[in-house]
Amino acid sequence: MQNENNASNDDMIRLKNVDPHVVAGFGDEWSRFDQSELSQDELHRLFEGYFSTFPWADLPPNAEGFDMGCGSGRWAFFVAPRVGRLHLIDASKDALDVAQRKLAAATNVDFIHASVADVPLPDNSQDFGYSLGVLHHIPDTQSGLEACVGKLKPGAPFLLYLYYRFDNRPIWYRLIWQLSDILRRFISRLSHEARYAISQAIAVLVYWPLARVAGGLEKIGVSPEALPLSAYRHSSFYTMRTDALDRFGTRLEKRFTRSEILLMMERAGLTHISFREAEPYWCASGIRKR
Numbered sequence: 070m071q072n073e074n075n076a077s078n079d080d081m082i083r084l085k086n087v088d089p090h091v092v093a094g095f096g097d098e099w100s101r102f103d104q105s106e107l108s109q110d111e112l113h114r115l116f117e118g119y120f121s122t123f124p125w126a127d128l129p130p131n132a133e134g135f136d137m138g139c140g141s142g143r144w145a146f147f148v149a150p151r152v153g154r155l156h157l158i159d160a161s162k163d164a165l166d167v168a169q170r171k172l173a174a175a176t177n178v179d180f181i182h183a184s185v186a187d188v189p190l191p192d193n194s195q196d197f198g199y200s201l202g203v204l205h206h207i208p209d210t211q212s213g214l215e216a217c218v219g220k221l222k223p224g225a226p227f228l229l230y231l232y233y234r235f236d237n238r239p240i241w242y243r244l245i246w247q248l249s250d251i252l253r254r255f256i257s258r259l260s261h262e263a264r265y266a267i268s269q270a271i272a273v274l275v276y277w278p279l280a281r282v283a284g285g286l287e288k289i290g291v292s293p294e295a296l297p298l299s300a301y302r303h304s305s306f307y308t309m310r311t312d313a314l315d316r317f318g319t320r321l322e323k324r325f326t327r328s329e330i331l332l333m334m335e336r337a338g339l340t341h342i343s344f345r346e347a348e349p350y351w352c353a354s355g356i357r358k359r
Contacts, residue, residue, distance in 0.1 A: 085186035086213055087160050088321045090257075091206050096163030097261045098318065099141045102311040103167045107143075111305055116147045119201055122343045122354040123228045125151065132196035134225075137185055137217050138203030142168030149175045152197070160184045185213040188220065195220045199228035201352075202315075205323040211333055218337040223359040227339060229330070230352045236326040237350065245297055250322075257320040264318040272313035276301055280309065300348040327351045 084092075104112065131153025136145045139157035141164065149155045149172060157172070158181045159165050165180045172178050183189060185200075185207060198221055204213045210231070218227060235243045256267050280301035283293035293299040301309055325333070327344060330351050334342050339355030 084160055084184040086207050086209050086216075087184045087186075088206070088208060090320045092160045094257070094261070094264070094318055094320065095140065095206075096161035097265075098311070098314050099161070099164045099167045101265065102141070102307070102314065103171065104141045104143045104311075105171075106307050107305060111308065112143060113147065114303075115308075116144060118345075118347075118349060119144065119230060119352055120147075120199075120228065122345050122352065123199070124226050124354065124356075127226060128152065129196055134195050134197035134199075135188070135190065135217075135220065137188075137198060137200035139168050139180075140164050140203075142171040144199070144201060145178065146171055148199075149178050153177060154179075156181055156190060156195075158183055158185075158188055185216050188216070190220050192219050193222055195225060196222060197226050197228075201228070201230040202232075204229070205231045205325070206319060206321050208321070210323055210325075211336065214333055214337045218339060218357055221357040223357055225357050226354055227357065228352070228354045229334065230349060231330055232322065232324045233330075233350045234324040234326045236328075239295075242295070242297065249317075253317045253319070253322065256317045261318075265314060268314040268317045269310055271317060272306070272310045276309040276313055277306060280304065325351075 133154040133156075134152060135156040135158055136148065137158050139145055139159050142157060145155055145157050145168065155178045157165070157168050157178055159168070160183065162182055165182055169180055181188065185204070198217055200217055204210045207213050214229065221227060235246055256264055259267070276298055279296060279298040283296045283299035284302035286293040286296070287302060293302060301312075327350075330353060331342060334353065334355050338358050340358050342353055342355040345352040
């Protein structure tokens with residue numbers, strides 16, 4: 070737990086709207102899983118899924134934007150070649166170190182150690198932004214979203230992914246998640262090593278078997294969509310291991326329904342909101358009001 074304490078006492082003093090345990094946990098996660106073992110094909114497939122609603126054609130030439138909570142830099146790796154300037158922002162120095170190594174060859178990126186509440190970019194200055202799988206891990210998600218939108222120019226797009234509350238799933242599916250959440254609350258309070266070991270066991274004993282069953286059902290013409298973790302049927306075991314640690318090793322986790330996400334985005338000043346109608350639910354893009 071020494072790394073967590075150091076993060077809390079030193080790095081977290083100036084950062085606002087963060088949970089120090091979460092920041093330290095993600096620094097540990099991305100140091101263990103820097104995504105270097107993933108094939109480019111799988112990374113690109115995941116990227117296309119998250120960015121399916123993003124209006125690339127509407128960006129101006131040499132667009133400048135930001136990646137809020139960049140983590141390992143896996144999304145920035147695909148975004149940077151398409152834009153003029155990309156700011157990678159994360160509250161974890163360890164995560165930024167991983168991202169810097171991944172994008173070492175990129176000349177149009179910079180790395181900012183900051184939380185969503187204290188990003189040193191001028192308001193109304195960015196041509197686009199995105200935050201994927203980040204704002205549900207901070208104390209005040211709404212204010213974090215508003216801070217992101219405040220950095221955008223009027224008319225600029227923003228892409229958001231928050232954990233969804235399984236509002237499109239049957240009640241038995243939601244009950245299974247509630248049981249797993251009890252387990253998460255316990256595991257996430259253990260040491261980094263214990264979290265890692267248990268999460269990897271879960272990946273072996275739960276993620277992998279269910280993903281293989283889902284893949285088998287799909288091959289014989291039966292839809293596997295109702296099966297928990299069926300979305301991993303096309304994923305590598307490395308992705309399952311990463312996501313098991315992400316899911317069960319993180320202390321602060323919030324989930325939202327589609328209607329709640331829509332309302333939050335509207336309150337933050339976004340309009341023309343478009344949701345992805347497939348996994349990952351409910352990834353959405355919107356435009357800052359002019």
